[in-house]
Amino acid sequence: MTRYDPAVTEAKWQAAWDAAGVFTARRDPARPKYYVLEMFPYPSGRIHMGHVRNYTMGDVVARTKAAQGHSVLHPMGWDAFGMPAENAAMERGGHPKDWTYSNIADMRGQMKPLGLSIDWSREFATCDPEYYGQQQAMFIDMMEKGLVYRKNAVVNWDPVDMTVLANEQVIDGRGWRSNAAVERRELTQWFFKISDYSDELLTALDGLHNWPEKVRLMQANWIGKSRGIEVDFPLTAPFAGQSALTCYSTRPDTLRAATFMAIAPEHPIAQALAASDPAVATFCEDCRKGGTSEAAIETAEKLGLDTGLTVRHPIYPEQTLAIWIGNFVLMEYGTGAIYCCPGHDQRDLDFARKYGLPVVNAFHMPGEVNQIDREALVPAKDVTVAYDSHFTGLTLSTAYDAIEASIDWMEARGLGKGQVKYRLRDWGVSRQRYWGCPIPVVHCEGCGVVAEKKANLPIRLPDDVTFDVPGNPLDRHPTWRNTTCPQCGAAARRETDTMDTFVDSSWYYARFTAPHALTPTDAEDAAYWMNVDQYIGGVEHAILHLLYSRFFARAMHATGHLPASAIEPFNALFTQGMVTHEIYQTRDAAGRPVYHLPEDVTDGRLADGTAVEIIPSAKMSKSKKNVVDPMSIIAAFGADTARWFVMSDSPPERDVEWTASGAEAASKFLARVWRIADEVSRSDTPAHADDAELARTTARAIADVTAGIEGFAFNKSVAALYTFTNSLSKSAAGAQAKRAAMQTMAQLLQPMVPHLAEEIWAMLGGTGLVAQAPWPKPDPALLEDGNITLPIQINGKRRAEISVPKDMPNSEVEKIALANEDVVKFLAGQPVKKLIVVPGRIVNVVV
């Protein structure tokens, strides 16, 4: 071979790894274990560059840890339930199961050529009955532990298709297929009691030292622990059997500035009014329009209706406040009723301005007179403000202190009760859909809601279903629903709801430790392999998936499926950025944008010469056609080029822009390394004075590459490898020294470009596979450098530099610095006011 040919080489080494079983995970008590996991993919049918980046990162970690002597678990599976399979069945016919398994086969076929160090013997899909049957067993265990219950909750209802819609399927308040105005409707649904763990999930965040700070912060905000007060506002006249309106507020310090009340349209008082007042009924009906998502509710126009009812202010009884029904008040949070302080809440202010309601200040900024116009006065809670005739007698205070003082004051007078509340709601897991894990429950007329017998698991999905009409095929299946009660044996009906796919992904990491066990987990395997030492995935999962997984691990511990040590399943988390690409756009006759694939654009023009408009990079998406298929890159350049590219340039947590020139450059670099290795392997030049220098360069490269990988800065490892290659190629060192350097190069390249690394390793006569060679360690003596360069600043600007021995005392450094020719010139005789020497860093002369 005179040129590096990835197509031949990559297949050869993949076969060699398979034959040697290099990546099979084995429990080995003699070695430390390391569990690397990348978030498993949804089997859409095609891998994309984001997958390549995600799995290459995991692979670099897995291969490095293996070389460093760990027993590594690096598995792969499929998050295989979910809506797209049903959508495909509706659009193209066929069965979700066939579609899913065929996609899995396709994607596996695309992933294998990447040469990832995955133990494929552990592969499973969440739609395998062996997997979801174990999930059903855990659901039953959780029922027994009181972690599962049923209650009513709102869903998006499409009144034309007569079906429940996902938030994603509601576009501008309308159903995506029917285009009908979506309504909010209540259904009885299954819930996991994640709220039992609110405080635990919050406080345990402090122990997740190797999680990104931003993810911990997002989770903490999501759980939303707040200290507030529940206050009764007495109704001026009793209504519907109620004598008071109970509100929860986190800002009792602003009670003086309350000017009106707002209740949710679902609030009992609103409902009671609606029963007798058609105007209220119509308004409440209107409020049900639109989707259920918080973003939709929060951004919708704020609507209100004055009920005519009033309450008395609990502290200032001479004041009465009107009760409004507001479409922005959530029945799920607090008590479904709030008091509104438009002076200090922008949403309340917008509402007050719209309906001409009064606006009052509870406080001002100290020394200022803040007239509220269109902007509410909302300083941060730790800012000291000046309260106006506050009921506790407070004047200057932070909101934090004022809130506590207000709660104490009101509790002492029996006006309210301090309370801790969480924003976190229980996890609704019911889905009225076919392609998900059936909820293993039976509805019996005599016994009520009964869990299935474990012996009957898995409750399999029936295969004979159709998707020609909207709605849940399980619900209209002629026979599947009919069963017998596990308790009394009478005829009974199966639950037709299936589980949220987040349930599937909340424990797959545990299943990988014993993927074929006849129970959800195997105690010994779980004890050995858990926790995941490094978890890698997109930041879009920062809240829901990760929070649900943290809850589920706790629930699995409570039901005996995981050890106590595994309740925080992910020791370290890394959130990687996206792969982006420029967007190429032209316009059609009507001026609408038309997008073009990167492969159809050369030098900014289409094949017919039309110039395209280049829109800055965005996440690769089919709709914008800015996708590069990893398979075409592998076909053109090989997997190592794709792997090298996605590790280069951008830091892993940031987005990386895919460019054709970058891919070519990556390919050229790898060919260059091969060429140098080829030359070195055939060279017989004698030892040379530069041999020692090359040894130092090698040590530097080992240190830098290792530091880059361990610090999750693969781009810096790549830069270090470029530097090493440049030095090696220019070095005059002898053949033996160069061979040693090149062997180290192969070892350092191995995690990122494993095929090329094996080829070079073999070329230089390395023993066995480089994938199984130990990770090199730099000789500390070679990393030391006697002299250092110190920059000299004059008034903070760099004006000169000096070279001094590393450990020279400051007094000596000062002398040399002041004697420096450039320094003398710049000082021009001015007296030195101050001289700062930061050892090993810098000298600053202040005049």
Added chain:
RNA sequence: GCGGGCGUGGCGAAAUCGGUAGACGCUGGGGUCUUAAACACCCUUUCCUUUGGAGUACGGGUUCAAGUCCCGUCGCCCGCACCA
């Protein structure tokens, strides 16, 4: 709307603790080799009114020293509980 993040040359970026801004790579420019090309190799590439000055989205602040810390503004990205 709410919560979180990000912003450095023509481009992707680096700068570990507040201490030389631009490592490494791409693109562009110039050159060597070649009959020519491809490949490869070498040099160069922040900007400007260049004995010097400016510069890390923008406007302020703290400091001997700010890309890094603080306050405010703008822009982009992610999440918002039934997308996965």
